Amino acid sequence: MAEPLLTLRGVKAWYGPSQALHGADFEVHEGEVVTLLGRNGAGKSTLLKTIMGMMGRREGSIRFKGDELIGLAPHHIGRLGVAFCPDDRGIYASLTVRENLRLPPVVAEGGMSEAELFALFPNLAERAKSAGTHLSGGEQQMLAIARILRTGARLLLLDEPTEGLAPVIVDRIGELIRQLKGRGYTIVLVEQNVHFAAELADRHCLMASGRITDTFDAATLMRNFDAITSRIGV
Numbered sequence: 001m002a003e004p005l006l007t008l009r010g011v012k013a014w015y016g017p018s019q020a021l022h023g024a025d026f027e028v029h030e031g032e033v034v035t036l037l038g039r040n041g042a043g044k045s046t047l048l049k050t051i052m053g054m055m056g057r058r059e060g061s062i063r064f065k066g067d068e069l070i071g072l073a074p075h076h077i078g079r080l081g082v083a084f085c086p087d088d089r090g091i092y093a094s095l096t097v098r099e100n101l102r103l104p105p106v107v108a109e110g111g112m113s114e115a116e117l118f119a120l121f122p123n124l125a126e127r128a129k130s131a132g133t134h135l136s137g138g139e140q141q142m143l144a145i146a147r148i149l150r151t152g153a154r155l156l157l158l159d160e161p162t163e164g165l166a167p168v169i170v171d172r173i174g175e176l177i178r179q180l181k182g183r184g185y186t187i188v189l190v191e192q193n194v195h196f197a198a199e200l201a202d203r204h205c206l207m208a209s210g211r212i213t214d215t216f217d218a219a220t221l222m223r224n225f226d227a228i229t230s231r232i233g234v
């Protein structure tokens with residue numbers, strides 16, 4: 001098998017004096033959709049933030065396409081083609097949809113144009129001039145994803161994209177992730193909604209106490225759904 005696109009070995013990270021990752025090992029191959037599942041506080045969001053260089057202190061090794069990311073600043077990691085979509089979506093209330101969309105710098109060729117994005121997200125096209133705060137939760141999530149698709153990043157780190165959204169919007173996001181996979185994007189998805197994750201991902205990694213404790217392929221999760229979901233408390 002080819003080298004993974006992203007490889008974490010013994011990754012540790014701290015919030016001030018408090019350690020949140022305790023030696024996480026994880027890898028993702030190009031074109032894969034992988035979920036991080038686990039109880040609240042297991043370290044899923046922290047793992048994404050650590051990959052993106054957003055944790056003050058981190059140790060271990062994070063290799064992306066041959067580059068070591070530990071020690072690099074977030075903007076530098078972004079320029080290598082990694083993009084992060086935070087769970088609070090990070091939409092600027094005082095900016096319009098179009099301004100929010102144009103905020104992150106383009107880092108590589110092959111990002112989607114505004115016209116392509118507005119075709120993919122017709123709701124955003126209709127609201128191009130509206131302020132970020134006037135969007136529904138679902139529209140804000142779409143905008144947060146659209147924004148990173150413009151940059152040309154090919155590794156997308158999505159933190160709970162379905163959180164707090166109505167079932168019809170959750171379905172739309174699932175469909176979007178499938179389309180992105182079809183276009184060859186690599187996606188790491190933090191998800192509490194295991195039903196949603198189970199239908200989308202190639203692989204599932206369980207986290208507990210700041211480590212990856214198990215990895216399952218999609219078929220194994222489906223076969224052992226009840227046992228696995230009870231382990232992660234959902």
Ligand SMILES: Nc1ncnc2c1ncn2[C@@H]1O[C@H](COP(=O)(O)OP(=O)(O)OP(=O)(O)O)[C@@H](O)[C@H]1O
Binds near residue numbers: 018020039
């Ligand atoms: N800003 C912070 N300052 C200090 N500790 C934090 C901070 N954010 C998270 N933690 C701690 O780090 C650990 C991992 O949290 P993290 O948010 O990564 O968990 P998670 O698996 O994403 O769960 P959740 O779904 O609740 O976000 C927890 O013990 C949490 O209390």
